[in-house]
Amino acid sequence: xxxxxxxLKKTPLTALNxxxxxxxxxFAGYDMPVQFPEGVMKEHLHTRAKAGLFDVSHMGxxxxxxxxxxxxxxxxxxERLVPxxxxxxxxxxQRYALFTDAKGGILDDLMVANRGDxxxxxxxAACKEQDLAHMRANLSVLCDVVELTDRALVALQGPAAESAxxxxxxxxxxxAFMDVRGVSILGVxxxxxxxxYSGEDGYEVSVPEAKAVEFVRSLLAxxxxxxIGLGARDSxxxxxxxxxxxxxxxxxxxxxxxxxxxxxxKVRRSGGARAGGFPGADVILAEFDRGAxxxxxxxxxxxRAPIRGGAALYRDETxxxxxxxxxxxxxxxxxxxxxAMGYVETGLSSVGTRLxxxxxxxxxxxxxxxxxxxxxxxxx
Amino acid sequence: xxxxxxxxxWLNVVDGIATVGITTHAVEQLGDLVFVDLPETGATLAxxxxxxxxxxxxxxxxxxxPLDGEVVEVNEAIRNDPSLVNADPQAGGWFFKLKxxxxxxxxxxxxxxxxxxxxx
Numbered sequence: 001x002x003x004x005x006x007x008l009k010k011t012p013l014t015a016l017n018x019x020x021x022x023x024x025x026x027f028a029g030y031d032m033p034v035q036f037p038e039g040v041m042k043e044h045l046h047t048r049a050k051a052g053l054f055d056v057s058h059m060g061x062x063x064x065x066x067x068x069x070x071x072x073x074x075x076x077x078x079e080r081l082v083p084x085x086x087x088x089x090x091x092x093x094q095r096y097a098l099f100t101d102a103k104g105g106i107l108d109d110l111m112v113a114n115r116g117d118x119x120x121x122x123x124x125a126a127c128k129e130q131d132l133a134h135m136r137a138n139l140s141v142l143c144d145v146v147e148l149t150d151r152a153l154v155a156l157q158g159p160a161a162e163s164a165x166x167x168x169x170x171x172x173x174x175x176a177f178m179d180v181r182g183v184s185i186l187g188v189x190x191x192x193x194x195x196x197y198s199g200e201d202g203y204e205v206s207v208p209e210a211k212a213v214e215f216v217r218s219l220l221a222x223x224x225x226x227x228i229g230l231g232a233r234d235s236x237x238x239x240x241x242x243x244x245x246x247x248x249x250x251x252x253x254x255x256x257x258x259x260x261x262x263x264x265x266k267v268r269r270s271g272g273a274r275a276g277g278f279p280g281a282d283v284i285l286a287e288f289d290r291g292a293x294x295x296x297x298x299x300x301x302x303x304r305a306p307i308r309g310g311a312a313l314y315r316d317e318t319x320x321x322x323x324x325x326x327x328x329x330x331x332x333x334x335x336x337x338x339x340a341m342g343y344v345e346t347g348l349s350s351v352g353t354r355l356x357x358x359x360x361x362x363x364x365x366x367x368x369x370x371x372x373x374x375x376x377x378x379x380x
Numbered sequence: 381x382x383x384x385x386x387x388x389x390w391l392n393v394v395d396g397i398a399t400v401g402i403t404t405h406a407v408e409q410l411g412d413l414v415f416v417d418l419p420e421t422g423a424t425l426a427x428x429x430x431x432x433x434x435x436x437x438x439x440x441x442x443x444x445x446p447l448d449g450e451v452v453e454v455n456e457a458i459r460n461d462p463s464l465v466n467a468d469p470q471a472g473g474w475f476f477k478l479k480x481x482x483x484x485x486x487x488x489x490x491x492x493x494x495x496x497x498x499x500x
Contacts, residue, residue: 035411040411041412041436041437042412231438234438306414306415306440333437360433
């Protein structure tokens with residue numbers, strides 16, 4: 001017995017994941033399914049063809065409620081931690097955000113929703129405790145920071161997601177990409193967003209723990225909906241060009257280097273009405289003007305061999321100078337080819353630039369590629 | 381003579397030439413293969429050398445050389461279509477043929493009954 005090992009935490013759906021044949025692994029301290037009997041390849045393809053259901057309850061769900069009752073105060077408080085326009089986020093809308101640090105690095109990526117009288121934030125499982133401490137330390141004067149620990153979070157992704165969820169709650173069909181609504185499903189109050197992390201249309205549903213299993217069973221009763229594990233979640237997000245925190249972005253990467261300029265609205269950039277005022281603003285805003293020394297790009301291996309995170313990139317077959325690194329890579333079942341992303345010197349970041357990746361002692365040709373590797377099907 | 385290793389390779393030895401592949405159990409654990417890297421014909425390998433690599437969507441795994449020998453043939457068909465390994469791991473999905481340095485070495489390896497007991 002190793003008494004230093006902390007037992008893995010369970011989600012409201014862990015028992016059901018096991019019952020469904022999930023191959024369970026430890027992920028960010030939780031006992032999570034990496035795949036179901038269908039296997040990663042078919043789970044991935046099924047999600048893009050019909051609908052995949054993911055237990056993402058390990059992620060942190062947090063409410064920021066302004067003590068004054070004025071949402072603007074919570075929005076402006078949160079803007080001190082993220083280079084994102086939160087004040088301009090309309091009720092019933094959600095957007096992607098980044099917690100930055102004083103050096104302009106990324107502490108975590110998150111989703112922020114305006115729920116009318118409060119903000120609803122979803123953060124990564126691995127960063128949850130640190131993010132909560134960060135928000136409590138910086139926002140508590142103006143906001144109550146409350147983690148919702150009694151709710152599951154379920155993602156339903158794919159072209160059949162709308163019909164599957166609308167069968168339980170018809171109003172979700174009217175939602176557009178990044179809309180957020182309170183919706184009654186099976187008689188309980190759920191928070192539904194039209195979003196996800198697969199490159200497909202779909203939803204994320206925050207459902208009270210007590211109804212989580214019934215909710216998931218109701219969805220799985222639809223033959224279009226299959227349970228999907230973390231393996232396919234990773235290959236889906238990689239094909240969609242979406243970053244995995246800890247792999248593709250971290251405190252050593254800035255928003256500009258990570259090619260996440262789109263997440264920083266003009267109002268927070270130099271010349272904007274609320275320019276700066278977030279950690280690392282001097283570094284980040286300077287990079288908006290001058291660029292970053294390296295840049296996140298798609299990487300398409302020319303051969304069939306998947307090239308995974310950690311592989312070094314070189315200018316040619318013999319150079320010893322490392323000019324970049326793969327941060328995520330694998331096989332793209334929909335792309336039907338190996339796909340990857342990584343960082344390269346900015347001068348080498350144009351699409352089509354030919355580089356070499358080192359794999360098992362061999363230099364293999366790759367090309368800088370446009371992201372995403374698939375055509376996203378978000379419902380705008 | 382059909383033999384197995386603890387690393388989930390099988391080898392079928394005929395006249396000192398071992399046809400080597402990975403077991404049905406290994407394939408079930410790996411899932412759908414998307415890439416197979418094979419040794420070069422003519423390579424001399426020692427027991428436990430990394431001889432080949434298999435990749436699923438999620439991860440890469442090494443295939444070890446079960447005994448000392450020289451690679452005399454590789455299965456180009458699985459290089460072109462790795463799913464052949466999933467479809468028929470213990471026959472058509474073979475990886476390479478190894479001319480054993482000492483044909484008698486194979487006798488010490490597990491037989492099928494012992495291997496099946498190992499993987500339960």
